[in-house]
Amino acid sequence: MLENQANSNFSKSTGLPRKRFYRARAHSNPLSDSHFPVPLSPSHVDYSLHYPQLFPSSDQGDDSKKIQFADIGCGFGGLLISLSTLFPETLMIGMELRDKVTEYVKERILALRVANPGQYQNVSVVRTNSMKYIPNYFEKGQLSKMFFLFPDPHFKEKNHRRRVIGPHLLDEYAYALQVGGIIYTITDVEELGEWMKACLEGHPMFEALADEELEADPVVKLLSSATEEGQKVARNGGQTFQAVYRRTMLSL
């Protein structure tokens, strides 16, 4: 904390990192190779680094407790922060491609842990390319929720393969999600909204949640309000398009 205050990247009044020092390029190309460490397999993910209070060392802590929520392209982390207190018993992680943005979220979580002892211990972030390395982080059926909030639109048809939702990537998400797990998507770009819905609708291992289920799910309300991008869209009075689907068993 003392260190943090000496650091001008942090606000003096709140102790939280200041976003303007973590500006980064608006987009990076998810299909190009960058260099960051990747765990060899889910069993190589070091939980003690991500959740030090719950896993005091690499071999201590509840082995059966695994990450259950993944926020893909978490940006500045607003959703994770909200989910952390809403589901205090659940381990969750954000995956973000841009390194500065990831650094910001890391600092944000650390600052929140200091300011609120005992809280925010279940949330973490990792810099990685979700289009390549989901299987390195999660075992088959490990996740109960996946979030794709305001993903980059990649308008041109040639670049549709850079989109984080697509027919083949859904195969991977279906692998990582347990049966009954839920995938949440939202965007302010109508064309992308239709694309994500069409991909999910066309996939044999996902089915749409019924309206009553959407009503009853407290998480659905966070989709448009919890993230930085969502708040920006709301401020500008923009429309949003969401698609929320359940992982089903494949019936042959």
Next chain:
Amino acid sequence: MEETQMEEGENNRDVEVAPALIAVHPIQKSVAVAIGSDLRVFDLQAGCAVSLVDDSGGPLHKDSIRAIRFGAEGKLFVSAGDDKLVKIWTTESWHCISTVCSEKRVTVFPKNPLDGAHEIQSFCLGHTEFVSCLTFVCTPDYPLGFLVSGSGDSTVRLWDITSGSLLHTCEVGAEAGLLESNGREGQCYPAITDLCATPDCTLIAVAIQRQCHCSLQGVMLISCDFPTRTLSVAKVTGVSNLCGDSPSLARVRVISGFKKSNLDSIEHEPIVLEDNAIPVGEKLLEKLQGSVFIEEKVLSAAAEAVKTAMCNLLIKKQYSTEKREFRKRTRNDRKIKH
């Protein structure tokens, strides 16, 4: 337009030929060899060369062939190459029964043959470099079988298909004594470039890339023990020491004596058959190699070209500064949206 310019730029690198490929019919009816864009088949039963018939006219493949394989228990044969064509042949008459054009380089079979295959069974995670080759192995006792993979990390690994778990790692490079320290970056790992199982799946032949000062020119035999689920190096067959100093890469060699029982005795060496000991010997070699005797000079030039090609295949594309600038200038995701 821009694309053609780019491609021309890329073609300016060293002269190369695609590594030669060989495929043997599952019950030894015929043998096929691909060299560059040339596909040659020899009928082992009739003891004569086969002429391939492709109604499309023109050359069979217009660019280097990268993969050939027998399938459907030997009834079909496929070839695929840099001309972005996949050709399917019936081995009855050696007619091309179908030509499929893939828009990109041929890496995935097109036309949705996998429609409906959405459920991923498992991921086999463990290699620390690219995976270059795969083969399934199974025996009557283990009908489910296993997967064997070779990689740029110099290892061959055995996997459980259902769970994706790594059963055993064979440090091929290390065991062959091929790892050497290259000073700054520590170890250099010669990549596994290809592997192939014997029909009874007890032995796997592994090809290793020649690089740095690694001296192995030949194949390594790995024996596969199903009950204990382990791979172990059975033999390092340095073909090179059997034919003096001349590079052996461009020669078709038949190696005999791969018998599991024999491997227990250290004395036993697989034999590289002399040209005249090969069934239908010279005729076969003439077809597959183009001629029976190959001049030393030609051999070494070919070996050099293959080496370049193999390196280009295995390394990530590196662009020069000018080329990178050119790519940046012509990037179309920055152009005005319509």
